Amino acid sequence: MVVAYKHEPFTDFTVEENKQAMLDALKKVEADLGKEYPLIIGGERITTEDKIVSVNPANKDEIIGYVSKANKELAEKAMKTAEEAFESFWRKSDPAVRADILFRSAAIVRKRKHEFSALLIKEGGKPWNEADADTAEAIDFMEYYGRQMLKLKNGVEVESRPIEFNQFHYIPLGVGLVISPWNFLFAIMAGTTVAAMVTGNTVLLKPASATPVIAYKFMEVLEEAGMPAGVVNYIPGPGSEVGDYLVDHPRTRFVSFTGSREVGTRIFERAGVVHEGQKWLKRTIIEMGGKDTIVVDKEADLELAAQSIVKSAFGFSGQKCSACSRAVIHADVYDQVEKRVIELTKEVSAGNPATNEHFTGPVIDQAAYDKIMSYVEIGKNEGELLVGGDSDDSKGWFVNPTVFGNVAPDARIMQEEIFGPVVALSKAKDFDEAIEIANNTEYGLTGAVITNNRSHLEQAREDFHVGNLYFNRGCTGAIVGYQPFGGFNMSGTDSKAGGPDYLIQHMQGKTTSEMF
The missing domain is CATH 3.40.309.10 (Aldehyde Dehydrogenase; Chain A, domain 2)
Structure with missing residues (x-):
């Protein structure tokens, strides 16, 4: 029985203890600036010569980190790794175990909340309160989607007759490409990733090139929480190369994207093309802009x-x-x-x-x-x-x-x-x-x-x-859980992140009927 969850409280930085905790966290993050970060494919750390340079938008001279950049060959390696993980064990894994990984990840982030927020201040240029809210929302997504998966794991009751027994349940889709934005560099990146993962899919995570370090730090959290190798693969790289290649890939089952209208409509169009060797219509979960x-x-x-x-x-x-x-x-x-x-x-x-x-x-x-x-x-x-x-x-x-x-x-x-x-x-x-x-x-x-x-x-x-x-x-x-989020028209597919229908978009319904 999972206890009820409301939402992660925001931090009051007028309290001196909280203010000092954030200042200490900023010092800790500053001590790590300028490090190199590899790709993660099947748990393997892969370093490339070509790097994404993440800088502090408030101070262009301050380098947050040097992040290895994926290319088509490494994207293909990640696809094969994710597909093997999906077929060999993850699609049949216990949903409760998957949910537990989310709950433990949330607990890890909660313990290091100010550290993550400090990184958001540095890498994303977020004011303290905005960074704190971003981290809180990441925690909320993990908690909420874990609980939603526990509600959905046994399917939905349908009618049966004396001569038959009918069941309706959800199964995962396959390998999903998650392309996350730089503005909610932790919350949306984490939310879209864990929604795809907790529903039994494996993930190719391509974070925004402006903010890849926070995504690497989140990969470390998932690994610490017990996520098996190959379930989420970290492949930052240019959208024109890695993104297009994987959107077009015949083995990509779905694309989850948050970003601009220009890129979102392009992904929607490309995902609609059926390529040789593709045996499904790709699903798209797209959240774009607003006015x-x-x-x-x-x-x-x-x-x-x-x-x-x-x-x-x-x-x-x-x-x-x-x-x-x-x-x-x-x-x-x-x-x-x-x-x-x-x-x-x-x-x-x-x-x-x-x-x-x-x-x-x-x-x-x-x-x-x-x-x-x-x-x-x-x-x-x-x-x-x-x-x-x-x-x-x-x-x-x-x-x-x-x-x-x-x-x-x-x-x-x-x-x-x-x-x-x-x-x-x-x-x-x-x-x-x-x-x-x-x-x-x-x-x-x-x-x-x-x-x-x-x-x-x-x-x-x-x-x-x-x-x-x-x-x-x-x-x-x-x-999250209070105001499910998503829009109409050119704002996207109205996926309603943080709502009761969101996880279902990462799964497909299967009906079984047994005659007596």
Whole structure:
């Protein structure tokens, strides 16, 4: 009997003991900077000459680690290893044993929570609270998916008749390719990996090239927790070589991807091609981007509205697929909300997250920096620059929180995903128009409505077309098991990570019927 689990609590860093624990953890991580990390295929450590260089986005001169880079030959070796592990033992392994590996992994991470968070601060540029939440979510994914597997391991009851006995149960799919993102470099990487593994599949883990060290550290956790060799294989490498090769591979059974719309749609298209020797239709579990809107009604707590916009737009430098990048505000209260958003934004700045003095840290790399700043220039022609718009990439990649006002609903900065600390404010003449504007993008991930009008909340519940809709709060911060996460339209396959249907997507249903 597994005890009930709620979710991993967040750390209060105003408590001196917790603050000191994080400072100690940062020192420990700093002592390990610059190390080399091999691939892991079938438990074997493989070092290559070609390396991925992971750098601290807040300090480009600080090398987090040198990570061996996979190529097609090593990807093929990993595929054969994973397929052999799947066929020889893992597909028939006891689901309870697989779940226990997740529970033990969660316990290991929990004991070293600040150490992992410190690595997220260094490798991902996350402020303390964002890093702590990322680590907590990784723990939650392991705990939640382990418990979900225990619920599913005996299948689902179906009807039988006096002349027959029918059973319906789930079996694993095969070898899965997991391509994880850099923004939730621990939580999503760990969650997508263990979901595939606990359901009886073997995994080829290709973490984001910007953040491969945390994935290696997680491999060590899984091994310590008792995961057999070959079940998860660690193969960081370029998407254009390793990623494409494995997406196309006839022995790949499914692809789990989190990242940009551009890459996600490309994977979806490639996975739909049946290659010679392939005897299944590949399954895809894809979570892409968002252009997420907070709607502010005239009957709203305006302070709550402004706080929600600023925190949702600038948390982790806006580098969340759920981040608020648009606010649609009722014309009657637009000026008041705009004024308060400006005031709050001026209180936050971008800076080194390790000091815990800044709400906003760096953006992930030069390409992201350049893209964001190009959108700032676009925004200057599409709206009124109210605050921010400045940046500095001399030491790290820092973009100060930026707000544009009076932006037309069809403007590029209202339509295209920027993935940075930039938010556009737009007016609506009434609530109907606000919902219409909120729905006018190709995405459908998250949204929020700030109002005290009950009929408007119910209208939004029906008509605001997003996978995760929040009332009277910001549009970021889904908790595993509480707010299953995934979006509509070009936001992906609405896989609902951290929800009761997620594991099923990694399995297939099998019906057996015995006649008497």
